[in-house]
Amino acid sequence: xxxxxxxxxxxxxxxxxxxxxxxxxxxxxxxxxxxxxxxxxxxxxxxxxxxxxxxxxxxxxxxxxxxxxxxxxxxxxxxxxxxxxxxxxxxxxxxxxxxxxxxxxxxxxxxxxxxxxxxxxxxxxxxxxxxxxxxxxxxxxxxxxxxxxxxxxxxxxxxxxxxxxxxxxxxxxxxxxxxxxxxxxxxxxxxxxxxxxxxxxxxxxxxxxxxxxxxxxxxxxxxxxxxxxxxxxxxxxxxxxxxxxxxxxxxxxxxxxxxxxxxxxxxxxxxxxxxxxxxxxxxxxxxxxxxxxxxxxxxxxxxxxxxxxxxxxxxxxxxxxxxxxxxxxxxxxxxxxxxxxxxxxxxxxxxxxxxxxxxxxxxxxxxxxxxxxxxxxxxxxxxxxxxxxxxxxxx
Amino acid sequence: xxxxxxxxxxxxxxxxxxxxxxxxxxxxxxxxxxxxxxxxxxxxxxxxxxxxxxxxxxxxxxxxxxxxxxxxxxxxxxxxxxxxxxx
Numbered sequence: 001x002x003x004x005x006x007x008x009x010x011x012x013x014x015x016x017x018x019x020x021x022x023x024x025x026x027x028x029x030x031x032x033x034x035x036x037x038x039x040x041x042x043x044x045x046x047x048x049x050x051x052x053x054x055x056x057x058x059x060x061x062x063x064x065x066x067x068x069x070x071x072x073x074x075x076x077x078x079x080x081x082x083x084x085x086x087x088x089x090x091x092x093x094x095x096x097x098x099x100x101x102x103x104x105x106x107x108x109x110x111x112x113x114x115x116x117x118x119x120x121x122x123x124x125x126x127x128x129x130x131x132x133x134x135x136x137x138x139x140x141x142x143x144x145x146x147x148x149x150x151x152x153x154x155x156x157x158x159x160x161x162x163x164x165x166x167x168x169x170x171x172x173x174x175x176x177x178x179x180x181x182x183x184x185x186x187x188x189x190x191x192x193x194x195x196x197x198x199x200x201x202x203x204x205x206x207x208x209x210x211x212x213x214x215x216x217x218x219x220x221x222x223x224x225x226x227x228x229x230x231x232x233x234x235x236x237x238x239x240x241x242x243x244x245x246x247x248x249x250x251x252x253x254x255x256x257x258x259x260x261x262x263x264x265x266x267x268x269x270x271x272x273x274x275x276x277x278x279x280x281x282x283x284x285x286x287x288x289x290x291x292x293x294x295x296x297x298x299x300x301x302x303x304x305x306x307x308x309x310x311x312x313x314x315x316x317x318x319x320x321x322x323x324x325x326x327x328x329x330x331x332x333x334x335x336x337x338x339x340x341x342x343x344x345x346x347x348x349x350x351x352x353x354x355x356x357x358x359x360x361x362x363x364x365x366x367x368x369x370x371x372x373x374x375x376x377x378x379x380x381x382x383x384x385x386x387x388x389x390x391x392x393x394x395x
Numbered sequence: 396x397x398x399x400x401x402x403x404x405x406x407x408x409x410x411x412x413x414x415x416x417x418x419x420x421x422x423x424x425x426x427x428x429x430x431x432x433x434x435x436x437x438x439x440x441x442x443x444x445x446x447x448x449x450x451x452x453x454x455x456x457x458x459x460x461x462x463x464x465x466x467x468x469x470x471x472x473x474x475x476x477x478x479x480x481x482x
Contacts, residue, residue, distance in 0.1 A: 092432025196426075200436045201456035223433070263453070324434050326412070 018046020020352030020375035021158030027379025029118035049105035051278030052183040055096040058369030068373035161282035177359040178281035179316035193265025287356020289338030302336035306377025315363035
């Protein structure tokens, strides 16, 4: 049986301070639960902040309405208030929130720091985990400064790679099935240099240059986009995760910049920042319910829904490149608690990219706004305060 | 098949998965209604180049050429030479 709320005196442990982890920890803490948020990096913010995601998808539906009430909506409000350059933006049929990743990091860092029931531990990893009888019983966190042993009431793996769940049993995680993204931010770009559809023209010119060996092959699937400030451009490389070499990509970025500076409006461009590799699918859990593409297309409702999603199926296929499939107009599908609960372990969950789902279902549910919804909804369930949850997935 | 018919078929497949809205016609503004994004435009440009043997330069990709089926057909017709009605 799925717990309606956690039992026992131990804290709720959320591992990974990206979109889903932050939202989950905030929801638990705001409901009065003692909550620990552990992050292996020195700063929180996850993929949005570290991989420089400047278009946050999954916050709005087709009509521009907030997709999930509560924390995701408050996030939108806080980001809009924090920076005049933050704005809603329509991209084809979807709406995103354009936001500077550094502003996002500042907003979520301040938010987490202000929550009294929430303790955030950075530079901290799960060193060991143990359990039996279908339950996580014991766990040890380690940082450079301290070691903490816990008997957590519940554990939420929001690492994006299911790192905690893998430690317990690697067989509980399916392999990832998507290309990763690497963002290069330019500055000194003329204001209209990448306005739609000029970005398409530049993407095509880059592909031609790759075909002519004027640019390295890593540029072949590069997508350019306008930035947050008027003089910025965001360029995204797409690659196999195991083929990524940071030093090599810095050299590729230098060659690309030299080539781009011959194009109109890019002659004064320079490199502002190169992000870390953004993993789109770091592995999906074996869950009580596996979300399917058919569920998305049918806008399926679940009695144990934690949130809703509506982003297109944006699958960066490892061999075939991007495959974009829009859901029928107006579609909102449920993400059930069962897709976040690790199969057979009553107090272990995943939130965010690692949910239990088919690869093409994950390719929609993985976007940051939906991960905020997932984390917030799961946090409410764990704290016993989710008004939407009444039954089990698939019933 | 006329240029309009050919482009209509491609736009329906690229932008609507074959299911256009009730008010869809050849003057329907694809950009205004949010049905033309970068990926779809990339696909359409590739199709037009391959099907009609045209080449889009970096300055040819402007909204007015892709706003509607009528606009695309005008552009293709100009590229093929005035008077071209078949492809």
